[in-house]
Amino acid sequence: MGAGSVLGTAPAKGQRRKASRRPMKLAWQNLSYDRSRFAVTIVGIAFAVFLMIFQGSLLLGFLRAASKVVDSVEADLWITARGVPCFDFAAPLPDRFRELALGVPGVISVERVASGFASWQKPSGARQIVVLVGMEPEVGVRSAFQDLRHETELAPEAVFLDRSNRDTLEVTAVPAELEISRRRARVAGMVEGFSSFLGSPYVFTRYRDAVRYIGLGQEETVFLVARVAAGRGLDRVRDRLRLRLPEANVWTRVEFSRRCRVYWLVQTGAGGSILTAALLGFLVGLVIVSQNIYATTMDNIEEFATLKAIGAPRRYIQSVVLTQAIVSGLFGSGVGLLGTYPLVAALRTSIPWVYTPWWLPLGMVLVSLLMCGLASVASVRKAVAVEPARVFRA
């Protein structure tokens, strides 16, 4: 063993000034070397991502379901009885308010929407409380309601229900004859996307039929929905309506939609539980991600001490730790996403209102990567603060 061949070819001092910019390889090899540790990290992050997406889907689904009907009606303004907190818990409104509203400048149409609880008799004889919703034909509706409107216009006593409530309401075939509030009705079809989290399924029908099934008085309605002429100023017309109808509440569609969501989220135990669970899921996910990244760094702390001892600059060590964190985050998020879609899809069979918008997984992955980065900052501090003299301890 001789040292001559090395010493003649070593770099000159001037060449050594610039530190290497390639710590990524060391980071990757650290991770891939201890595969079981890496797998544990990936599983931890994947679980965290899944947890955050799942809880987020429950929360968003709940919020969407809370205002689904309101969002589906193409009205500019909603007029309700005073104090009505949401669509599902409405109170009767004097029908004459319609004429008063029509007299307000800027209002071009006012239509009626009826909503209330009714008793659905199942073929087995059991009864089920449903939320009956009926709209006048002129009420502007969106996508899912389009077919419904045409059908209900044509068919008296026809009702529609969400496909997810088929078993609950014991509808085995369409059409099906049945009774609602001891009156004849006929299931004419199914709609999608209106599953209720209340336990009382939505049932849609014509306005006139809804009035009979709910048992509204002749002088009563439940909601008035108004359209405003273009260029008249929505807020201005709303304010005029409020002045004209002091015994009612007037909301823009966006306001009423938000009111419904806030009511269900904040004022009910169900909403509070889901919100709390979502926040906890988010926090638990963040803690899992942080702990995994921190543990991965601490597993290599002796090697960081060696790096420091042999002269690696702070930036080099930071890059190794950050790269380890980001690579772990990417792999973990990828696995988490792969697992999330089939699991959420499976869950949707029992909780149909679960909703995963495209941006939620993306957002949670970004949050996870951000958390990996932040967790790595904590572990970087540990890594760069490590006492280099510990390398002499056997």
Next chain:
Amino acid sequence: MRKPALSADRVLVSYGSGGTAVRALDHVTIAFEAGRVALVMGPSGSGKTTLLSVLGCLLTPDSGDVRLMGEQVSVLPEEERSRLRREYIGYIFQAFRLFRSLSALENVAIALEISGMRGRHARELAFAALESVGLADRSKLRPDELSGGQKQRVAIARALACNPPIILADEPTASLPSGDEIGRLLMELAERDRRLVVVVSHDPRLIPFSHRTVTLQEGKLLSDTG
């Protein structure tokens, strides 16, 4: 008189505080010149490793002055001391301190890469360093596939790869059945290449391969011969 490559002047290092404080180095003054092998001996707890840590710019003393190539080290910030370690010192650790996920070649190359060498050039130099310690045929193996002696040789190759003027070795023969081979290499590094080699060891087999023997006891310089 030649200027010392490395020196410590009234260096004090203590561990703990108050009544339980222990002085690992008690106002030690010592200087080392290039071209020589200095063997630092002493019983366990005498302060050998602490002295090596202080001389290697890895530990800042509580008081006293450390100079490396004439530059006062104790007052420098960590990044500057890191640069000095990179440029002037090669370390040989008792526990090897190899990166377990890297091959022997990569373990040597990483020291070159940290010093700013490009990948391919670094790998060529690393291979040459491994060749020089007789491990060219083991270059692709990871530390857990090497024997204790082979690991020590990889650690030596890593310490030499950047051609540092100072080599600090901590118990370099601890894992080897014979100290002769390492002793001869250290002598060669000092005499032929005009390097300073400071070796901390319990191993008396290294005495014939040193120009100077320093003995520490309870943090103080007990003897300095040669």
